[in-house]
Amino acid sequence: GPKVLQIPSHQIIDMGQMVTLNCDPVSNHLYFYWYKQILGQQMEFLVNFYNGKVMEKSKLFKDQFSVERPDGSYFTLKIQPTALEDSAVYFCASSWGQNERLFFGHGTKLSVL
Amino acid sequence: GDQVEQSPSALSLHEGTGSALRCNFTTTMRAVQWFRKNSRGSLINLFYLASGTKENGRLKSAFDSKERYSTLHIRDAQLEDSGTYFCAARNNNNAPRFGAGTKLSVKP
Incomplete structure (x- = not known):
């Protein structure tokens, strides 16, 4: 079926550094999402992005977070600066329409030291 | 998060048996x-x-928006069905x- 690719699968960085997580969504999809899952905890919604704009964000989407998809390339989540509590697996998803099913990537495990 | 209540948190089945998983919603989901x-x-x-x-x-799933729940039924469970099952629901847009x-x- 349709695939969402996430690069890298694992990223280790020092606290305070910047990190960019990359997502290659399904080719004809228009809506993009990031979710965060801390080990042993629930999958939490971060942000929804469409037509170059943030449509919806949760309280977990801190000021240090930003998303973009320049010129139809990767959909990215940037964290600057990172904090220890940002350590988690970040899942990217995409959907064709606003009320269509989501397809998820395999996640990027972010370890902030 | 707290809009979606999933149960049970853990379930153990013998091969060939079945059961149901459930998600209750605190608001009307689409x-x-x-x-x-x-x-x-x-x-x-x-x-x-x-x-x-x-x-x-x-596998069989049902969704009742008015009654605010969804179920996932598994019958004749196989070893490869092991894993963690999640529901995810949306309201409005x-x-x-x-x-x-x-x-x-x-x-x-």
Whole structure:
């Protein structure tokens, strides 16, 4: 079926550094999402992005977070600066329409030291 | 998060038996999606429902927006069905919110 690719699968960085997580969504999809899952905890919604704009964000989407998809390339989540509590697996998803099913990537495990 | 209450949190089945997983919603949802997370951590799409029921092999799902719940029935469970099952539901035009998951263990 349709695939969402996430690069890298694992990223280790020092606290305070910047990190960019990359997502290659399904080719004809228009809506993009990031979710965060801390080990042993629930999958939490971060942000929804469409037509170059943030449509919806949760309280977990801190000021240090930003998303973009320049010129139809990767959909990215940037964290600057990172904090220890940002350590988690970040899942990217995409959907064709606003009320269509989501397809998820395999996640990027972010370890902030 | 707290809009979606999933139960049970863990379930153990013997091969060949069946059971049901449930998600209750604290508000009216427009659609629900069910996933299985496999041993590698990948989320496998199982069902997407805006209403009614859908069936695929040994799995069947139902969604009742008015009564605020969705179920996932598994029959004739096999070892490879083991994993964590999640529902995710959306209301209006918001992004889906996940339940906490049901960890299913199928034993010989």
